[in-house]
Amino acid sequence: MSEISVPEDRREALGLLARAPAARLVQLLPDLPPHETLRAPEIGTVMVRGRAGGTGSAFNLGEITVTRASIRLGSGHVGHGYVQGRDKGHALRAAAIDALGQAEPRATQSILETLRCEEQQRRAQTAAEAAATRVEFFTLVRGEDE
Known part of the structure; x- marks a missing residue:
């Protein structure tokens, strides 16, 4: 089965949404x-x-709930939205922004840039919180180990 080709910028946009x-x-x-x-x-x-250690053989980890929606604008552009969870409005808005992005990429540029910046801020905050809990381990050299 061949994989559907999706431009990288659209793939990134769908992920952000x-x-x-x-x-x-x-x-x-x-x-x-x-x-x-x-x-x-x-x-x-x-x-x-999932994969054990990221490189082992694949196994079924479990199921997650997703919501999907697809719309067509008057221009004929079709948008799809897939989101984790049970929020139908979220999936519908993601599909609308996807379709708008195909019809007029500049129309959604500010929305996607805002989401990209906010995601980077959330990731930086999470990384800072994790770094604050980091424990430094060290080994003392005893006299008999020399």
């Missing part, structure tokens, strides 16, 4: 553009696979 807080998408896109619903938001599960 999926990871963004749902409430933030409502703030950034309060009103959905006129659209036709191709796939109403629906909730399902997806099997998550």
